[in-house]
Every structure is written in C-alpha cells, then in structure tokens.
Amino acid sequence: MFIVNNRKFFFLLSAVLILASFFSIWKYGFNLGIDFKGGSVLEVSYAGTRPEKEVISAELNKMNLGNFILTPSGDKNFILKTLELSAPEKVVVMSAFQSDPNNIAKEEKFSSIGPVVGEQLKKKAVVAIAIVLICILLFITFAFRKVSKPVASWKYALVTIIALLHDVIIPTGFFVVWNHFTGGEIDLLFVTALLAILGYSVHDTIVVFDRVRESLRDGVTKKPFVETVGEAVSQTMARSINTSVTTFLSLTALYFVGGETTKDFALLLLVGIVVGAYSSIFVASPLLVTLEKFQKN
Template sequence: MNIIKHKWIFLGVSIALVAASIFSMSYFGFRQGIDFTGGSLWQLKIEGVSSEEVQSFFNTKLKLPLSSISFDAANSSYALTLENISDAERQAALASIKSGFAKTAEELDFWSVSPSVSDEIKRGAIMAIVMVLVGISLYIAFVFRKISQPVSSWKYGLITLITLVHNVLIPAGLFAALGHYLQLAVDTNFIVALLVVMGFSVHDTIVVFDRIRENILKSRHVGHLGDIINRSIGETIRRSINTSLTLILVLSALYFMGPLSLKYFVLTMLAGTTFGTYSSIFVASPMLTLFHRDRS
C-alpha cells in the first residue's frame, strides 16, 4: 500500500476529525465531574425503582437536587452526583430513603470533594497533560538527534507533538458530545486515560520512526524519502496493528463486562488507542515528507 501517495486522504481525515472535535468542545463544552467542580458522589443499591423515581424522590422529598444519575445494572446500584452534603445530612437522607422510599436501600460508597480541592485537581490535570506533551516531544528530538538529513531531529519531536494533540483532541471531542447527549461527566479518570493513550500512541510512533531512521541510515538515496517511509511502514504495520488489536479486545471486554466506574475510562482508552494507531501509521510518517529538505 502506497501510503505516501495517498497521504492527503489520510491527513484530510485527521483534519476533519480534529475540526469536528474542536467544534464539539467549543459548542457543547464539557460536563465536569465532582473532581473538577466539587460536590458529592453517592452510590446506593436500590432495587425495583427507576431512575426517574429516584430523581423525583431526591428533588421533591429530600430537597437534594441531583446533578446526574447513572444506573449500574450489574449490582442494581445508582451513582448520584449532588452538591456537597455533610455526614449528618447524608445519614438523615439515607434514613428517609429506607423509611419512605426503599426499605432495602444500601449505601455502597460516598465521597465529597470541596471546591478548593477541585480547583487544585483541575490545575494539576492541565499541568500533567502539558508536561507529558512537551516531555515526550523533547525526548523524541533527543533520540533522533543523530539524524539531520533529510529531516532534522527536532522535526520528529514536532510531528510527535502534533500527533499527540491529535490523539487527545479526538477522544476529548467525543466526550464533549457524549456529555451533552448522555450526561457523561469528565473526571480524573478521563485525564488518566488520556495520559495512558499518549504513552501508548507515542510508543507506536517511535516504532515506526525508528524503522524509518534505520532505513535512512542504510540507504544512500536519501532523496527518495517517500519510498523509505513506505517500506518502513510496511515493515512495522503488522506489529502495530496486532499490538493495538490485542489491547482493543481487552478494553472491549472491560467495557461490556467491567464495572460502571471503569466504563468511560475504558471508552476513552478505546477511542484513543484506535485513533492513536491510525495517527502513528497514517499521519505521523506521511508528515515527515512535508518537512523534507531535499526534494530532488
């Protein structure tokens, strides 16, 4: 397959996906979890009632408006997000639930995050993503420092940075849309998933770039960079796809059979792994030709 010949098709697909993701984030915004906004998350096992009934009871009887509610069919539990409540308020609400709504109700988990802590978590999450992006790019530039022709080493780092941003924006845009339509909230699990995706996708990119570097050093015809890239991709594509498929199969099993608390962490990983593999093969390598010094 001549990937370089059709590079503008692959790059066009990525540009369209990134543009759609940016639109999604700017138009819908993010529905933030309590990690970033502050509040309480209460997990209750309540059988035989619907989500609408639970929400109505909290809103009208307990006077505790819910920000979000999700149901885990695996253990008949509800994850309820609401404003910060004290331990005394929680105990009183639980007693009211058992006496006037569901006698068999059982508390599975509860935790609160204050607004000051949530602001600190948000700053830390943003800093972590920025540091990873810059650190990985500098590392790639250092690893490829011995190559100056036909593409300078720092450009390998720049291309890696571009593909990492690509791999972060697409899952982020997806979650912005899901937050609007399905009330999914982003939290620290989402940030951790993005960091894992960046680490996995940069590994794929390094594998392809390293093979390109080897073939450039072996070849006397550095002007034919497109041929070298095509050959290098052909030598590594099976390994990259097989590795990604193995991870995708495991993540798919976790998504459909795992606990609710991991469901959207896994979904972020699935989206990031898929598009990360695509970018390492069809985006990062073809972009090297855009920085080709010697086009003879």
C-alpha cells in the same frame, strides 16, 4: 507508498475530525464532575432487590438538588454524584433511597470534594499532560540525534507532538458529545485515559520512526526519503494493526463486562486506540515526508 503518496487525503480527513472536535467542545463544553468543581459522592446498597433508577430519580428530583447523576453499580448499589451535601442534607437524601421500608438502604460510602480542591486537581491535570508532552519532545529529539539528515531530529519530535495532539483532541471531542447525550461527566478517569492514550500513541509512532532511523543510520538505502518512509510504514503496518486489535478487544471486554464506573473510561480508550493507530500510520509518517519536502524547497 499508497499512504505517503495520498497523504493530502488523510491530512484532510484528520483536519475535518479535529475541526468537528473543536466545534463539539465549543458547542457543548466540558461537563466537569465533582473531581474538578467540587461536590459529594454517595454510594447506597440495598438488602433486597435494587429499585428502578427512575423511581429513585423521581424522589431525588423532589428535593431540588440541582444537577445530579445517579448511576447503578453492581447488582444492588446506586452511586449519586451531586453538589456538596452537609450532614443534615445527606440524611434527607438518604430518605429518598428508603422509599420502601421493607428494602433497607444502607450508606456504603460518602465523600466530598470542596471547590478549592477541585480547582487544584484541574490545574494538576493540565500540568501532568503538559509535562508528558515536553518529556516526549525532549526524548525523541535526543533519540534521533544521529539521523539529522535529511530531516532534523527535532522535527521527528515535532511530528510526534502534532500526532499526539491529534490523538487527544479527537477522543476529547467525541467524549464531550457522548457526555452531552448520556449525561456523563469528565472526572479524573478522563485524564487517566488521555495519559494512557498518549503513552500508547507515542509508542506506535516511534516504532515507525525507528524503522526509518535504522535505514538512514545504517546507510542501507540510497532511496529518496519518501520511499524510505513509505517502506517503513509498510513494514510496520501489520504490527501496528495487530497490536491495536489486541488492545481493542481487551478494552471491549472491559466496556461490556466491567462495572458502570469504568464504562466511560474504557470507551474513551477504545476511541483513543483507534485514533492513535490511524495517526501513527496515516498522519505522523506522511507529515514527516511533508516537512522534508518543505525543507528541500
């Protein structure tokens, strides 16, 4: 009952985090990667010891490539992300990696994405997230159709969607700030992580709502709705926290042990798991109580 009775505090905390996220997005903007704006990816490996990143970056800066991202990969590789390169330009760029003639640099992989394809991927990413939200809305409305009192079934869906938006906006704001200070980019892995966060968060929220539904549908309680929700939160809190901690530990291992290309992906999921666990306990259920009180008034 503590969480439900003090819901205004948790609503305020969430509002502050959401406003901070919107501010960071407005302030720094989305640093879109080549998946969305087009460009080239070049992976280079070395026969011997990989040179220092600063050495290669200095050579690339002499070529006026514009904005580029150079990332170590594995023990002997570099991954370069830059504007779209023609065949002659790629040859010139490869020379920057071959600063030491005794340490042969080899092209492992090269791919380019045109700006038209990048724009299509951007639209498809937005459509994918929108479709997921609509499907969740319809499913929850259908699943809770038999417990339309004291709160209509579509309001369970509405609260779930609000919680999901909460769970997407805050990690996005964090990631924008992170990319600004680390020089990272938003790519398709970012969209994949958001979809994973949506799936995890809706599952966590539905567990609590399902406990409320069981009490209301079976008529096992004649208590006020606020008490029913409070008990549902208390009964499922340990399960939600245990699940979140287990997932958090797995993602932490992925962040520290996984490759460079998955670090940002794992970090975004880590933030999303924490925010999702928080919203399912401290935001979604209390918001359901608030809607019930508005309905009564």
